[in-house]
Amino acid sequence: MPELPxxxxxxxxxxxxxxxxxxxxxxxxxxxxxxxxxxxxxxxxALSGRTVTEVARRGKWLRITLDRxxxxxxxxxxxxxxxxxxxxxxxxxxxxxxxxxxxRDRYQVRYIDPRLFGRFVPASELPAWDALGPDAxxxxxxxxxxxxxxxxxxxxxxxxxxxxxxxAGIGNIQAQEALFFAKLDPERPSTSLTRDEVxxxxxxxxxxxxxxxxxxxxxxxxxPYVEExxxxxxxxxxxxxxxxxxxxxxxxxKLVQSARSTVRCPRCxxxxxxxxxxxxxxxxxxx
DNA sequence: AACGGAACCTGAAAGC
DNA sequence: TGCTTTCAGGTTCCGT
Numbered sequence: 638m639p640e641l642p643x644x645x646x647x648x649x650x651x652x653x654x655x656x657x658x659x660x661x662x663x664x665x666x667x668x669x670x671x672x673x674x675x676x677x678x679x680x681x682x683a684l685s686g687r688t689v690t691e692v693a694r695r696g697k698w699l700r701i702t703l704d705r706x707x708x709x710x711x712x713x714x715x716x717x718x719x720x721x722x723x724x725x726x727x728x729x730x731x732x733x734x735x736x737x738x739x740x741r742d743r744y745q746v747r748y749i750d751p752r753l754f755g756r757f758v759p760a761s762e763l764p765a766w767d768a769l770g771p772d773a774x775x776x777x778x779x780x781x782x783x784x785x786x787x788x789x790x791x792x793x794x795x796x797x798x799x800x801x802x803x804x805a806g807i808g809n810i811q812a813q814e815a816l817f818f819a820k821l822d823p824e825r826p827s828t829s830l831t832r833d834e835v836x837x838x839x840x841x842x843x844x845x846x847x848x849x850x851x852x853x854x855x856x857x858x859x860x861p862y863v864e865e866x867x868x869x870x871x872x873x874x875x876x877x878x879x880x881x882x883x884x885x886x887x888x889x890x891k892l893v894q895s896a897r898s899t900v901r902c903p904r905c906x907x908x909x910x911x912x913x914x915x916x917x918x919x920x921x922x923x924x
Numbered sequence: 925a926a927c928g929g930a931a932c933c934t935g936a937a938a939g940c
Numbered sequence: 941t942g943c944t945t946t947c948a949g950g951t952t953c954c955g956t
Binding site: 669693713715739752753754791792796866895 | 931933
C-alpha cells in the first residue's frame with residue numbers, strides 16, 4: 638500500500654470512526670489476512686464486545702487498542718479502511734467488517750484489500766511493530782542517526798531507505814521522490830553518502846512526506862490511491878519514466894533495484910563518478 | 925550476516 | 941477481439 642502519508646490518513650479516519658466505539662460484531666471474510674494459527678472465528682470472537690480506546694500508527698502499521706488487547710492492521714499494497722451504513726451492500730474485496738455503535742449511532746467500518754497483502758493481527762504485542770525504526774513523521778528524521786544507519790549497510794541508498802528498521806514509513810514512492818528532491822543517484826552505495834548529502838536527503842524526505850500528507854488530508858475520508866484508474870499522479874518523478882524531468886527537461890529513466898522500480902533523472906541525479914569528474918574539470922580550470 | 929531474488933495475491937493495462 | 945505478459949505504493953522467506 639500505501640506509505641506513511643496514506644497510513645496516517647487511515648489512522649486519522651479510523652480514530653474518528655472507532656475511538657470510543659463498541660464492536661457489536663466482527664466478521665472476517667478471508668483467513669489469508671491473519672497470522673498462522675488464527676481463524677476468522679477466533680478473531681471475530683476476540684473483537685466482539687470490545688471498545689476501541691485508541692488508534693495509533695508507527696511506520697506503515699496501525700494499532701487499534703481495545704479495552705482488552707489490541708489489533709494490528711497493515712494495509713499491504715492495496716488495503717483501505719472505510720465507513721459504511723448498516724444497509725450498504727457488500728463491497729468487492731471486502732475482507733473485514735466491524736459493526737459498531739458509538740453513542741446512538743450504528744454503522745460499519747470495513748477493510749477492503751484486493752491483493753490481500755495486508756495483515757490483521759489481534760495481539761497485545763507485535764514483534765514487527767517493536768522492530769520498527771523511528772517514525773519518519775512523528776519522531777522526525779535525525780540526520781546523524783540516518784548517516785550512521787546508511788554507513789552500516791552495503792546496499793544502494795534507494796534500497797536502504799525501504800528498510801523499515803532504519804526509518805519507518807518510507808516506501809517505494811517516497812524514496813524515489815526524496816532522492817530526486819535531494820539530487821542524489823538512487824544507485825549510490827549508502828555507505829558513500831557524505832553528511833552533507835544525508836542532510837539533503839533528510840530535507841527531501843521531509844518535503845515529499847509533508848506534500849503527500851497534505852494532499853491526503855485534503856482528500857477527505859476517501860483517499861484514492863495513485864494506481865486506481867482515473868486518479869491523477871500527484872508525484873514529481875514516480876511513475877513518470879519516459880517523461881521530461883520537471884527541473885531540466887531530460888527524459889526520466891527507469892531502473893530496477895532489488896526487484897523494485899526506480900525513476901531517476903540522469904542529469905539532476907548523476908552517478909558520483911560523473912560529479913567528481915566535473916569537480917576535477919572545474920578545479921583544473923580555476924587553478 | 926547480509927544481500928538479491930522469488931513468492932505471496934488480484935486486477936488493470938499493454939503487448940501481440 | 942481475445943489471449944498473454946507485465947506491472948503495481950509491501951513484507952517475508954529462501955538460497956547464496
